[in-house]
Amino acid sequence: MPAAVKLQQEFGERIQVILVESQGTGYEKSVGFALKAGWLGNGAIWTSQRPFSTGSGGLPSFALLDASGKVILKGSSNSMHGQIVDEIERMVGKPDYGDMPKSVQKVYKELNKGKIASAYAMAEKVIAKPGSKDASIVLAAAEASLVAVWSRFDSQVSSINWLAGNGYPIRALETAKDLAKNVSKRADMKMSADTLIEMLEGDEFKEQMKWDKSLTKLEMAMYENKEGDPRSIKKIEELKDEATGSPVGARAEGLAYIAKFAKK
Numbered sequence: 098m099p100a101a102v103k104l105q106q107e108f109g110e111r112i113q114v115i116l117v118e119s120q121g122t123g124y125e126k127s128v129g130f131a132l133k134a135g136w137l138g139n140g141a142i143w144t145s146q147r148p149f150s151t152g153s154g155g156l157p158s159f160a161l162l163d164a165s166g167k168v169i170l171k172g173s174s175n176s177m178h179g180q181i182v183d184e185i186e187r188m189v190g191k192p193d194y195g196d197m198p199k200s201v202q203k204v205y206k207e208l209n210k211g212k213i214a215s216a217y218a219m220a221e222k223v224i225a226k227p228g229s230k231d232a233s234i235v236l237a238a239a240e241a242s243l244v245a246v247w248s249r250f251d252s253q254v255s256s257i258n259w260l261a262g263n264g265y266p267i268r269a270l271e272t273a274k275d276l277a278k279n280v281s282k283r284a285d286m287k288m289s290a291d292t293l294i295e296m297l298e299g300d301e302f303k304e305q306m307k308w309d310k311s312l313t314k315l316e317m318a319m320y321e322n323k324e325g326d327p328r329s330i331k332k333i334e335e336l337k338d339e340a341t342g343s344p345v346g347a348r349a350e351g352l353a354y355i356a357k358f359a360k361k
Contacts, residue, residue: 098116098131098134098136098157099134099136100174100178101114101116101141101159101174102114102136102139102141104181104182104185105139105140105141106139106140108185108189109140110140111189112185112189113140113142114140114141114142115141115142115144116131116141116142116143116144117144117146118143118144127143128143128355129355129356129357131143132319132320132355132356135320137320138316138317138320138321151171151172152171153171153172153173155173157173157174157175158171158172158173158174159171159172159173159174159177159181161181161184161185163188164188164209164249165245165248169184169188170184192205192209197238198223198231198234198235198238198239200223200227200228200235200239201220201223201235201238201239201242203219204216204219204220204223204239204242204246205242205245207219208242208245208246208249211279212279213246213249213250213253213276213279213280213283213286214279214280214281214282214283214286215282216242216246217243217246217247217283217286218282218283220239220240220242220243220246221243223235223236223239223242224236224239224240224243227239250276250280250286250289253272253276254276254289254290254293256272257269257272257273257276257293258293260272261293261296261297261302261344262344263344263347263348264305264309264312264343264344264345264346264347264348264349265309265348266297266302266305266306266309266344266345267306267309267310267313269293269297270294270297270298270302270306273290273293273294273297274294276290276293277290277291277294304340304343305340305343305344305345308336308339308340308343308345308346308349309345311332311336312333312336312345312348312349312352315329315332315333315336315352316333316352319333319352319356330353330356330357333349333352333353333356334349334353336349337349337350337353
């Protein structure tokens with residue numbers, strides 16, 4: 098567990114570590130233990146919802162996915178830690194595109210820079226003019242890259258909606274604005290991003306923005322204390338009552354609950 102947390106700290110936003118409780122301990126107790134151990138507040142996500150089975154009968158086990166969701170590596174995280182680090186460094190550094198047509202490689206390179214609209218335009222150009230050499234292979238690869246670009250966009254939209262629906266409206270708005278800027282030259286994508294911004298800047302989220310700002314400060318104070326600062330916990334509980342019925346209120350309720358388990 099500490100090794101996975103360290104990877105999140107080292108690679109930051111270039112990767113996403115998801116830690117899944119799988120022994121029936123319960124989410125709250127597991128995260129309460131993590132709080133006490135000082136493993137929270139670093140970007141790693143904790144959940145008891147299993148995204149899929151690794152097929153491994155032992156613990157701890159892992160699965161390493163690339164940006165498209167393809168499983169690159171899986172097995173025992175203890176015995177394969179070195180391989181995990183090597184593979185992550187390869188993926189966030191210089192990916193191996195194998196025998197992929199060079200014109201399509203450029204699409205993925207642009208996409209890996211986060212330039213969604215630009216990557217889309219490049220893929221469309223390759224599809225329009227695949228060239229005379231291995232045209233069918235180039236065309237198939239370019240069409241697959243277009244799907245990958247759309248998948249990346251849809252993934253970012255889903256992420257924004259998740260943040261908004263789980264009590265993080267400030268991060269949701271910041272991400273939506275970055276996305277809108279990124280896809281400004283693609284009208285249909287820009288419209289979707291602008292719709293999200295309009296929603297997050299509307300009356301529905303006005304109060305939630307204020308609560309989110311306060312809760313984030315209290316949350317970080319709780320992480321630093323490791324066992325939950327009594328004053329912070331009290332303020333979190335007060336904020337929970339004030340924000341009842343909202344995603345921020347539910348987030349505050351979860352934090353207060355986790356802090357109680359850290360003391361046991």
